[in-house]
Amino acid sequence: MKYVIIGGDAAGMSAAMQIVRNSEGNEIVTFEKGETYSYGQCGLPYVVSGDVESSDDLIARTPETFQEKYGIKTNTLHEVTEVDCNKKVVKGKDLRSGGTFEESYDRLLVASGASPVCPPWEGLELDGIFSLKTIPDVHEILDYMQKDVQKVSIIGGGYIGLEMAESFAAVGKEVKMIERGEQLAKIFDEDMADLIHEEAYKQNVSIAFGESVEGFKGEEGKVSCVVTDHSEHEADLVLVAVGVTPNTKFLEGTGVYTTLKGAINVNAYMETNIKDIYAAGDCATQFHRIKQKEDFIPLGTHANKQGAIAGMNMVDIPTTFKGIVGTSIIKFFDLTLGRTGLSEKEADSLKIPHKSVKINSTHAAGYYSKEGKMTLKILYHAKTNRILGGQIIGREGVDKRIDVLSTALYHSMEMNDLLDLDLSYAPPYNSVWDPLQQAAKKAK
Numbered sequence: 001m002k003y004v005i006i007g008g009d010a011a012g013m014s015a016a017m018q019i020v021r022n023s024e025g026n027e028i029v030t031f032e033k034g035e036t037y038s039y040g041q042c043g044l045p046y047v048v049s050g051d052v053e054s055s056d057d058l059i060a061r062t063p064e065t066f067q068e069k070y071g072i073k074t075n076t077l078h079e080v081t082e083v084d085c086n087k088k089v090v091k092g093k094d095l096r097s098g099g100t101f102e103e104s105y106d107r108l109l110v111a112s113g114a115s116p117v118c119p120p121w122e123g124l125e126l127d128g129i130f131s132l133k134t135i136p137d138v139h140e141i142l143d144y145m146q147k148d149v150q151k152v153s154i155i156g157g158g159y160i161g162l163e164m165a166e167s168f169a170a171v172g173k174e175v176k177m178i179e180r181g182e183q184l185a186k187i188f189d190e191d192m193a194d195l196i197h198e199e200a201y202k203q204n205v206s207i208a209f210g211e212s213v214e215g216f217k218g219e220e221g222k223v224s225c226v227v228t229d230h231s232e233h234e235a236d237l238v239l240v241a242v243g244v245t246p247n248t249k250f251l252e253g254t255g256v257y258t259t260l261k262g263a264i265n266v267n268a269y270m271e272t273n274i275k276d277i278y279a280a281g282d283c284a285t286q287f288h289r290i291k292q293k294e295d296f297i298p299l300g301t302h303a304n305k306q307g308a309i310a311g312m313n314m315v316d317i318p319t320t321f322k323g324i325v326g327t328s329i330i331k332f333f334d335l336t337l338g339r340t341g342l343s344e345k346e347a348d349s350l351k352i353p354h355k356s357v358k359i360n361s362t363h364a365a366g367y368y369s370k371e372g373k374m375t376l377k378i379l380y381h382a383k384t385n386r387i388l389g390g391q392i393i394g395r396e397g398v399d400k401r402i403d404v405l406s407t408a409l410y411h412s413m414e415m416n417d418l419l420d421l422d423l424s425y426a427p428p429y430n431s432v433w434d435p436l437q438q439a440a441k442k443a444k
Contacts, residue, residue: 007111008032011281011307018311049167122215157184270310280306338402341389353382361435363397
């Protein structure tokens with residue numbers, strides 16, 4: 001059996017390793033548009049801040065390791081541009097030589113990931129305007145920062161925007177965030193986002209809300225200003241972080257079903273609607289257990305799981321992806337921002353009747369520490385009391401509680417069920433009643 005995998009990062013190489021470990025005598029060929037295989041994209045902001053010493057530290061395995069130790073054929077700088085489903089062939093460009101290539105397959109995995117969205121703004125060709133998705137991206141940013149960069153503007157207030165605001169501030173840059181909406185971190189409810197804004201201001205990060213970027217101005221070919229519909233903001237360096245789009249254009253004309261946003265529709269076995277073609281990771285959909293429908297939440301956790309499951313199914317070991325509940329966590333200066341399940345806005349859009357309870361608590365016993373304050377909000381079904389989601393923001397202990405809540409969501413627990421959980425307790429770590437249980441007691 002010959003397996004071809006498009007994409008050499010989390011999903012693609014997780015699948016390749018499962019094929020190696022669970023079968024024998026097969027040929028595995030992988031194609032990667034970039035030069036790096038199997039690296040931790042989520043660690044890139046911390047290379048900028050210096051918390052991670054080198055981008056080399058993010059690389060789990062090199063192409064040479066995959067090839068020499070595991071027998072996986074790795075092809076860097078090879079961009080797949082076409083898939084012929086009838087002939088079972090992939091075609092593309094060799095970016096190193098400028099030539100073309102063609103490879104047949106018995107089974108194909110599309111794990112091509114996603115690319116940063118960058119609208120066609122005027123002045124985009126100016127030096128000093130970046131996005132952040134790959135190791136070369138972070139090297140370009142670090143190199144440019146040596147050119148007397150003082151003022152940094154970040155367009156967008158999502159995961160990358162928040163993490164990079166902290167990273168730029170950590171190396172002494174003056175940071176401004178530009179957001180066309182009225183809050184950062186739209187995955188949080190407005191009242192919780194206020195806590196994020198307070199932390200930004202506390203850390204001397206300025207925010208321009210309600211402004212849409214129209215373009216850039218520059219001097220001597222370098223960016224010097226971000227132009228919005230309301231103002232102009234001086235900038236020596238600009239980071240565009242307004243979202244990502246799946247890398248799936250090469251599938252046009254194949255008949256592979258995709259969503260309106262371009263994500264590949266897959267079933268629980270990571271199969272597409274075309275026989276012998278699978279998809280996983282940031283280019284594919286994920287089944288949301290709370291929404292009970294397909295969603296697109298591109299995160300490294302999902303990519304690794306989906307890739308591993310795809311690899312198992314490709315060697316005929318039936319394995320299903322159980323779905324997601326929308327859990328994520330972000331470090332933002334002195335705060336940890338955790339969320340899982342639905343926000344109020346999502347529940348409203350799904351027409352789910354809901355209530356919420358919100359409390360202020362501490363990660364430890366109140367008499368032991370008054371420093372570890374946290375704000376916790378739980379959303380639950382107005383009729384059944386089933387937990388729908390939660391958001392926690394604080395200095396310590398957020399990760400523990402958000403994971404407990406995520407597990408509760410996975411198992412369709414109700415608010416009262418939280419009271420019965422046997423959670424760990426000692427004064428340095430918790431109160432007798434965990435903050436989650438304190439919130440459950442106050443739910444009506």
